Amino acid sequence: MNSYTEENYLKSIYHLSVPTDESVSTNSIAASVNTKAASVTDMLKKLADKKLINYTKYQGVSLTEEGKAIAINIVRKHRLWEFFLVEKLHFKWDEVHELAEELEHITSVELIDRLDKFLGNPKYDPHGDPIPDSTGCIKKDELIPISTLQPGQSAIIMGVREHAPVFLQYLEKMNLTIGKQIKPIEVIAFDHSVLLSVNNNTVSISRDVAKNILVTI
Amino acid sequence: MNSYTEENYLKSIYHLSVPTDESVSTNSIAASVNTKAASVTDMLKKLADKKLINYTKYQGVSLTEEGKAIAINIVRKHRLWEFFLVEKLHFKWDEVHELAEELEHITSVELIDRLDKFLGNPKYDPHGDPIPDSTGCIKKDELIPISTLQPGQSAIIMGVREHAPVFLQYLEKMNLTIGKQIKPIEVIAFDHSVLLSVNNNTVSISRDVAKNILVTI
DNA sequence: CATAAAATTTAGGCAAGTCTAAAAATTTAA
DNA sequence: TTAAATTTTTAGACTTGCCTAAATTTTATG
Known part of the structure; x- marks a missing residue:
């Protein structure tokens, strides 16, 4: 141990x-x-x-291979707990890192596998980082920023590239949270800001924001 | 700290x-x-x-008062985590103690309060022990063994008096688990065994078993 | 390429929590 | 009520992980 x-x-x-x-x-x-x-x-x-x-x-x-396996397992636990804290206990994205730093050291393998299942085997944590599976495999990054989507191409928010609390809090406020389905309607030529449809509402986000929200198609 | x-x-x-x-x-x-x-x-x-x-x-x-408050808070965390493990991750009653020994040391107050809410503010842990509230108050024991129920008086299983794995495993098998509604139909005069209705099934349990299952009316 | 600067390691120590062995206090029992 | 047994405490030492200060190695620069 x-x-x-x-x-x-x-x-x-x-x-x-x-x-x-x-x-x-x-x-x-x-x-x-x-x-x-x-x-x-x-x-x-x-x-x-x-x-x-x-x-x-x-x-x-x-x-070493052994050391790496241990490290990846800790990362797996960290990210699963983060997912749990956001999805089930409704913490904000920017509040969970510290808590997960503690929880990641809980040892039981059985516990983490059951947690994984309970959460629906999520592939990404709330920040968009991939969650290693129980064998240590890490999904290649398939998340892309909103800024690369074509208008009309709908996608689901999976994470962010920027972890600053002020940014995450802004996303909360705009309802641009994990799991939300979004569809870019138009990219404004003037400043490259993006008009998005979210929950039947239309919102506008800057190019900078669009670059920092990760989605899966 | x-x-x-x-x-x-x-x-x-x-x-x-x-x-x-x-x-x-x-x-x-x-x-x-x-x-x-x-x-x-x-x-x-x-x-x-x-x-x-x-x-x-x-x-x-x-x-001291201060020491007691700290101790009760640890007990609170222990029992809430046990409840979580059984209710949400579907661990068996006899498997959760060791895991909770680790989880009880997670420090965040906010985390435990949210967990409490997420679980529906349970009053008893899976073993029937009372869960202290966030102010340290512990509900007086109101749980009674099945053996004291009148026939026809329905009740809900809240815990056990005997924690031996073999006993808990037997209860699992008989579907006599936390939250189940039960109703004694008849107490057999011969050996004081109890006929119970559970989930529209009728099962028979010995007097000894009936004494060790705690319910709330 | 020689030397100054930066990075890394060694040496020696400290605090927390544990242990064994021995001493001291308390309890039991004759 | 005194001796024996038991319980508790003290003393001294070990391990883990951390620190500062000094020595050593590597790297960068004139």
């Missing part, structure tokens, strides 16, 4: 390595888990002993 | 003190939290410093 702390390190290393697929520096981990570099070095030795990371002094680290 | 460990100590002291309402011994706490007496003494000093318990060397401990 890995401690709460070890899990957070693995998760951070995972998130830091995904965008670039390169080895991760001690300092970047320190920033991510909110400690000092010296503490990170201590932990890296421990994780390397457990064969959860590949670590060579001064050369940064990468996850 | 109190650590996970401190919370467990407070919870144990609470559970140990409720039945007798007397001060709790070091050894009984040690047994309850699964450590050695020496470790308990260390922790008692710490909790006393924090004014969460009344502690005099060699004289056992009791909770």
Whole structure:
């Protein structure tokens, strides 16, 4: 079993390595888990002993297959809990991250699989990030921003690209929330703002907003 | 903030003190939290410093008002999560205790209040134990065993008095689960077994079983 | 390519929570 | 009511995870 702390390190290393697929520096981990570099070095030795990371002094680290599997499982739990909090307990998109940071460490596999089923096996969390399945598979990103839709092409809101509370709160207010079906009616030539039909209403959103709302066709 | 460990100590002291309402011994706490007496003494000093318990060397401990409030809040969380696990995720009665031991330490008050509402503000957990409300009030026990019902008096199953897995599994099999409406048809004079109507079926349960199923009228 | 700057690791320590062994207090029982 | 048994506490030590300060390695720059 890995401690709460070890899990957070693995998760951070995972998130830091995904965008670039390169080895991760001690300092970047320190920033991510909110400690000092010296503490990170201590932990890296421990994780390397457990064969959860590949670590060579001064050369940064990468996850082993086993370490990666653990990290992905934490991400799965995090995103499922976020989905639960928004869909069932009606939290706002911008309120759930902190809560999920705690819930993601609940250990039971059975619990998370049942939660997954209870939620209807969602594919994306409320921010539009893909939820890994129980085998660790992560759906390739098939979400596209509203700005790339053709007028008349209806789609369902699955997530966002921008996580700032002020943005998420704006979407709440406009009723542009997860699961809503939307259809662009027209793109205004003047400023590229988009006229959308949502719930039989017509709303207008700026190009910037349209770029940051992710949908599936 | 109190650590996970401190919370467990407070919870144990609470559970140990409720039945007798007397001060709790070091050894009984040690047994309850699964450590050695020496470790308990260390922790008692710490909790006393924090004014969460009344502690005099060699004289056992009791909770202060503040300590009790914390303990009750943990019990509230434990029982609400158990209810969630059984009602929403369809765990069996005998499977949820361990899981709730972990979930009860999730800190957010907002989360637990929303969970409470989502579950319909349940008054009893799946074992029939009362769920404290958000102010710490605990409903006086109003549940009665089936064996005390009059024939024809219908009631709803709220919990059990016996928590042995084999018993809970038997109830599952007989469909005698939480929330089910039941009505005793007849008490057999020979062995005091009870004929019950459940879901338009008639089932027979022994007197012993009837004594261990708690209902509300 | 030499050296300054930055990043990383080592060394030595601290707090929380646990343990064993031994000492002290309390309870039981002869 | 005193000795034995039991319970509780103290003492000293270990592990995990964190820290600061100093040493070392790598990287960047003139």
